[in-house]
Amino acid sequence: MSLLPRVVLLIGLAFAVLSPARIEAASVDEAFSGFASAGYDTIEKAIETLVASGHPTAEAVLNALEGGNLFVREADGAIVYKSKDGKVLDARTGSPIAGNAAEGLKPVRVNNRIRRAVKAALGSLTLLNPRPESRRAAAEAVFKGRDPTALPHLEAALAKEKDAGVRRVMKQARAAALLGTDAPEAAKLAAIEAIAGRGDLEARALLASLGRDVPPAVAKAAAAAVAAIDGRLAVWNTAQSVYYGISLGSVLLLAAIGLAITFGVMGVINMAHGEMVMLGAYTTFAVQETIRQQAPELFDYSLAIAVPLAFLVAAAVGILIERTVIRFLYGRPLETLLATWGLSLVLQQGVRSIFGPTNREVGTPAWMSGAFDLGGLTLTYNRLTIIVFAVVVLALLMLITRFTSFGLRMRAVTQNRQMAASMGIRTPWLDSLTFGLGSGIAGIAGVALSQIDNVSPNLGQSYIIDSFMVVVFGGVGNLWGTLVAALTLGVANKLLEPFAGAVLGKILILVFIILFIQKRPRGLFALKGRAVEG
Amino acid sequence: MNNTLRAFATAAAVAGSAFLSQGAMAAETIKVGILHSLSGTMAISETTLKDVMLMLIDEQNKKGGLLGKKLEPVVVDPASNWPLFAEKARELISKQKVAAVFGCWTSVSRKSVLPVFEELNGLLFYPVQYEGEESQRNVFYTGAAPNQQAIPAVDYLMKEESVKRWVLAGTDYVYPRTTNKILEAYLKSKGVKAEDIMINYTPFGHADWQTIVASIKKFGSAGKKTAVVSTINGDANVPFYKELGNQGVKATDIPVVAFSVGEEELAGVDTKPLVGHLAAWNYFMSVDKPVNKEFIKKWHAFIKNPKRVTNDPMEAHFIGFNMWIEAVKKAGTTDPNAVIESIVGVSVPNLSGGYSTMMPNHHITKPVLIGEVKADGQFNTVWETPGLVVGDEWSDYLPGSKDLIADWRAPMSCGNFNAATGKCGGKGKGS
Numbered sequence: 003m004s005l006l007p008r009v010v011l012l013i014g015l016a017f018a019v020l021s022p023a024r025i026e027a028a029s030v031d032e033a034f035s036g037f038a039s040a041g042y043d044t045i046e047k048a049i050e051t052l053v054a055s056g057h058p059t060a061e062a063v064l065n066a067l068e069g070g071n072l073f074v075r076e077a078d079g080a081i082v083y084k085s086k087d088g089k090v091l092d093a094r095t096g097s098p099i100a101g102n103a104a105e106g107l108k109p110v111r112v113n114n115r116i117r118r119a120v121k122a123a124l125g126s127l128t129l130l131n132p133r134p135e136s137r138r139a140a141a142e143a144v145f146k147g148r149d150p151t152a153l154p155h156l157e158a159a160l161a162k163e164k165d166a167g168v169r170r171v172m173k174q175a176r177a178a179a180l181l182g183t184d185a186p187e188a189a190k191l192a193a194i195e196a197i198a199g200r201g202d203l204e205a206r207a208l209l210a211s212l213g214r215d216v217p218p219a220v221a222k223a224a225a226a227a228v229a230a231i232d233g234r235l236a237v238w239n240t241a242q243s244v245y246y247g248i249s250l251g252s253v254l255l256l257a258a259i260g261l262a263i264t265f266g267v268m269g270v271i272n273m274a275h276g277e278m279v280m281l282g283a284y285t286t287f288a289v290q291e292t293i294r295q296q297a298p299e300l301f302d303y304s305l306a307i308a309v310p311l312a313f314l315v316a317a318a319v320g321i322l323i324e325r326t327v328i329r330f331l332y333g334r335p336l337e338t339l340l341a342t343w344g345l346s347l348v349l350q351q352g353v354r355s356i357f358g359p360t361n362r363e364v365g366t367p368a369w370m371s372g373a374f375d376l377g378g379l380t381l382t383y384n385r386l387t388i389i390v391f392a393v394v395v396l397a398l399l400m401l402i403t404r405f406t407s408f409g410l411r412m413r414a415v416t417q418n419r420q421m422a423a424s425m426g427i428r429t430p431w432l433d434s435l436t437f438g439l440g441s442g443i444a445g446i447a448g449v450a451l452s453q454i455d456n457v458s459p460n461l462g463q464s465y466i467i468d469s470f471m472v473v474v475f476g477g478v479g480n481l482w483g484t485l486v487a488a489l490t491l492g493v494a495n496k497l498l499e500p501f502a503g504a505v506l507g508k509i510l511i512l513v514f515i516i517l518f519i520q521k522r523p524r525g526l527f528a529l530k531g532r533a534v535e536g
Numbered sequence: 537m538n539n540t541l542r543a544f545a546t547a548a549a550v551a552g553s554a555f556l557s558q559g560a561m562a563a564e565t566i567k568v569g570i571l572h573s574l575s576g577t578m579a580i581s582e583t584t585l586k587d588v589m590l591m592l593i594d595e596q597n598k599k600g601g602l603l604g605k606k607l608e609p610v611v612v613d614p615a616s617n618w619p620l621f622a623e624k625a626r627e628l629i630s631k632q633k634v635a636a637v638f639g640c641w642t643s644v645s646r647k648s649v650l651p652v653f654e655e656l657n658g659l660l661f662y663p664v665q666y667e668g669e670e671s672q673r674n675v676f677y678t679g680a681a682p683n684q685q686a687i688p689a690v691d692y693l694m695k696e697e698s699v700k701r702w703v704l705a706g707t708d709y710v711y712p713r714t715t716n717k718i719l720e721a722y723l724k725s726k727g728v729k730a731e732d733i734m735i736n737y738t739p740f741g742h743a744d745w746q747t748i749v750a751s752i753k754k755f756g757s758a759g760k761k762t763a764v765v766s767t768i769n770g771d772a773n774v775p776f777y778k779e780l781g782n783q784g785v786k787a788t789d790i791p792v793v794a795f796s797v798g799e800e801e802l803a804g805v806d807t808k809p810l811v812g813h814l815a816a817w818n819y820f821m822s823v824d825k826p827v828n829k830e831f832i833k834k835w836h837a838f839i840k841n842p843k844r845v846t847n848d849p850m851e852a853h854f855i856g857f858n859m860w861i862e863a864v865k866k867a868g869t870t871d872p873n874a875v876i877e878s879i880v881g882v883s884v885p886n887l888s889g890g891y892s893t894m895m896p897n898h899h900i901t902k903p904v905l906i907g908e909v910k911a912d913g914q915f916n917t918v919w920e921t922p923g924l925v926v927g928d929e930w931s932d933y934l935p936g937s938k939d940l941i942a943d944w945r946a947p948m949s950c951g952n953f954n955a956a957t958g959k960c961g962g963k964g965k966g967s
Contacts, residue, residue, distance in 0.1 A: 211759030
C-alpha cells in the first residue's frame with residue numbers, strides 16, 4: 003500500500019520530466035490552429051495539446067481564453083491575445099504585435115465545455131503557484147476536472163506542498179483523478195476514502211458517478227461512502243431549512259415592522275405600505291447611480307448611505323399622505339383601505355413614469371456577495387446581513403418606543419387617545435410623526451429588499467399581503483408579536499417547502515393562518531386592557 | 537363680455553374644423569392597433585413592444601405608407617388586466633376599425649382576446665414565445681412554438697454538455713406547465729428515466745429561492761451531469777439568478793437554460809456571476825449581421841437612448857409587421873379575409889440574416905439560437921440550428937395533440953385537423 007503512491011509518483015515525475023521534450027513543435031502548431039476552429043471538440047483538443055506541450059505561453063493563453071481575450075486574426079488565422087493593459091500579443095511567442103493589431107480580430111469560441119476544460123487545465127498549471135489560496139483553488143479545479151493527465155502535476159505539487167489544508171485538497175484531487183485510471187483496486191479504495199472525507203455534495207457527485215465498470219469492491223465502497231455522506235447531509239439539511247426559514251422570516255419582519263406601526267399601533271389599513279418599501283429601494287438605486295458617476299470608490303458604502311436617505315424619503319412621503327389623505331379618514335377603515343389602495347397605484351405609476359417600467363439594477367457591494375460554509379451549512383452573505391439588519395432595526399424601534407419621549411407619547415395615544423389629548427399631547431401631529439416613522443422604516447426595508455428582489459415599480463405589491471399576514475398573526479400593536487410571527491411563518495414555510503413545493507406550501511400557511519385567526523382573532527400576542535375594548 | 541363670447545366662438549370653430557379635418561384625414565389612413573400593457577405588472581415587458589411598433593409604423597410611413605395611404609397607430613392600454621384585453625380588442629376592431637392588431641404578451645391575455653378576434657374577424661399578430669397547442673384563423677404567431685425554442689435547447693445540452701439529469705423549473709401557469717409536459721415527454725422518448733427529471737413550480741414573483749437552489753444543488757450531486765431548464769417568468773428570474781450566484785452554482789457545474797430571459801430581463805441584473813448560463817431564442821441583440829445592426833441603430837435613434845437593448849419579441853414584431861405589409865400589398869386590400877389568404881407563404885427578412893416565412897398553420901419559420909450570457913448582459917451565440925425550423929403548433933410529443941395539424945389554406949381551412957380520423961375538430965379550440 004505504501005509502495006503504490008511512490009510508484010505512481012515516480013511514473014508521474016518521469017512524465018513531468020519527459021513530456022516537454024516528447025512533444026514536438028508540430029503538435030503545438032496543431033493546438034494553435036485548433037483554436038481557430040468553429041467546432042468545440044477541436045478547441046477542447048487544442049487546450050489539451052497545449053497544456054501537455056508545456057509551451058511557455060500556455061498559461062497566459064488559457065487565462066486569455068477564460069477571460070474571452072483570445073482572438074483569431076481573420077486575415078491570416080494567427081492566434082493573438084490581449085493583455086490586461088490592452089496590448090495585443092502573439093499567442094505563440096508572447097511578444098507584442100506592432101501596428102494596428104486590434105483590427106479584424108474574432109474571439110475564439112467559448113462555451114461552458116471549453117470553460118470547464120480551461121479551468122481544469124489551468125488548475126494543473128497553477129498547482130505550483132506561490133500563493134496558497136491559488137494552489138488551493140487550482141487543486142479544487144483539478145478535483146472537479148477529474149482528469150487523469152493531471153496526476154503527474156499533482157504528484158509534483160504534493161511533493162513540494164507544505165500547507166496542510168492545501169495538501170488535503172490536493173490529495174482529494176489526486177484521488178479523484180486516480181478513480182478515472184485503471185489503477186489497482188487497493189489504490190481506488192484508498193481514493194474513495196480520501197474523497198468521502200470531504201463529505202460534501204461534490205464528493206457525493208463524484209462517488210455516485212462511478213459506473214458499473216468498476217470492480218465490485220470499489221462499487222460497494224463508493225455506495226457505502228455515498229450513504230454515509232447522505233446520512234450526514236440529512237441532519238445538516240434540516241438545519242439549513244431552519245436557517246432559510248430564519249432568513250425568510252427576517253425579510254418578512256423587515257417588510258412588516260413598518261406596518262406594525264401604521265396598522266398595528268395606529269389602526270390605519272395602509273395598502274400603500276408596499277410602495278414605501280419600493281420608494282426605499284428606488285432611493286438605493288438613485289444613491290448607487292450617483293455614487294457610480296461621482297465617486298465609484300464609495301460603492302461599498304452605498305447601502306449605508308442609502309439607509310438614512312431611504313428613511314427620510316419614505317417618511318416624508320408617508321407624512322405627506324397622512325396629512326393630505328389619511329387624517330380625514332380616521333375611524334373609517336373601508337374608505338382608508340380604498341384610498342390607500344388608490345394611492346399605491348398612483349405611486350407605482352409615478353415611479354414607472356419617472357424611472358421607466360423596466361427593472362433597475364441595484365448592485366451588491368463586494369462584501370455582501372458570495373457565501374461561506376459552516377459545517378454542512380451554506381450561508382450567503384447577503385441573507386446573513388439582512389438577518390442582522392432586521393434585528394438591529396427591530397431593536398432600535400423598540401428602544402424608540404420604550405425610552406424616548408416620542409415613544410412614550412406614541413404609546414399613550416395608542417392606549418387612550420382622549421386621555422392623552424387631555425394631558426396636552428398634540429395627537430394629530432403625533433399621528434403624522436408615527437405614520438412617518440412607520441413609512442420610514444418601510445423605506446429602510448426597501449434598501450435591504452433591493453439586494454434580494456427586483457427593483458421595479460411592482461416591488462411593493464409582492465410584500466403587502468405577507469406584511470399584513472405577519473402583523474395580524476402576531477397580534478396587532480405588538481412588536482414582539484411581529485417578530486415571533488415573522489420567524490414562525492418563515493420557518494414553517496421553509497420546512498414545508500421541500501415536501502409540499504413552493505405553491506402548496508404557501509397555501510398551507512394561509513389556511514393555517516385563517517384557522518388560527520378563527521380561534522384567536524387578536525393574534526398571538528393580543529393587547530389587553532380597557533383601551534382595546536373601546 | 538362680447539369679446540369673450542366671440543373668442544369662445546372662434547375657438548370652438550377652430551377646434552371644430554381641426555376635428556373635421558382630422559376626421560377627413562382619418563379616412564385616408566390605415567389604422568393599426570397596438571394592444572400592449574403600458575401599466576401594471578406586464579408594463580415591464582410590453583412597453584418596449586409598443587415603442588417598437590410605433591417605430592416600425594413611422595418608418596413605413598416615411599417609405600410612403602401602404603397602398604398609398606399613411607398608417608396611423610392606435611395605442612390602447614389594457615393595463616395588465618386580462619379581461620380588459622378583450623374589451624380593448626373589441627374597441628380597436630369595432631370602434632376604431634383597425635386593419636390589424638399587434639399585441640398581447642402572456643398566454644392568458646391572448647386566450648382572453650381570441651373569441652373577440654374570431655367574432656369580429658380581426659387580425660392579431662402575437663409576438664411572444666408560447667406553449668403551442670393552438671392555431672386560430674385570425675391569429676398569427678410570430679413568436680416561437682415549443683419546438684422552436686425548448687426542444688433545440690434540450691438537444692444542445694444533451695449533445696454539447698452531455699446532460700443526463702434535468703431540472704424543469706417554472707412559474708406556475710399555463711406556458712411553463714405545457715412546455716414542461718412537452719419536454720418531459722420528449723426527454724422520456726430520448727431514454728431519460730423518470731428519477732432523472734425533477735419538476736418544480738413556483739408562484740409568480742417568487743423571491744426566496746434559497747430552498748430551491750439548494751435542492752437543485754442536491755439533485756445535481758447524483759453523479760450525472762445536471763442542467764436546469766427554466767421557464768421561470770420575467771420578474772422572478774432576478775432573485776433566482778442572484779441566489780444561484782450567491783450559492784456558487786456556476787454555469788460550468790449546473791448550467792441553466794432559460795426561455796423567458798432575454799436582454800431586457802438581464803438589464804436589471806449584475807450579470808457577472810451568470811456568465812455561461814444559457815438562453816434559447818430566435819434572435820439575440822448580439823447577432824452580427826448588417827440587417828440587425830441597422831435595426832439597432834434605428835431603434836436607438838427612435839427611442840433616443842443608446843443604452844436600450846433589443847430582444848426576441850421585438851424581432852417577432854418586426855417580422856410580423858413586415859409580413860402584414862407584404863400580405864396587404866399582395867392582396868391589394870386590408871380586408872382580413874383577403875389578408876388571411878394572401879399572407880400564407882409570404883417571406884420577409886428576419887434580423888438574424890435569413891428569411892422567415894408564414895406557414896399555413898399561421899406560425900413562422902425561424903432559426904433557433906442558443907446563447908450564453910456574457911459579462912455585459914448580452915448573449916454570445918454558441919450554437920444555432922443549421923436551417924430554419926417550422927413552428928409546430930400541435931406538439932408531436934403530447935398524446936392528445938400528436939395527430940393534429942393546422943392548415944388555414946382554402947380547402948382544409950382548419951386549425952385542428954385530426955390526421956388519424958381525417959376530421960376537422962379534434963381537441964382544443966380551432967375553427
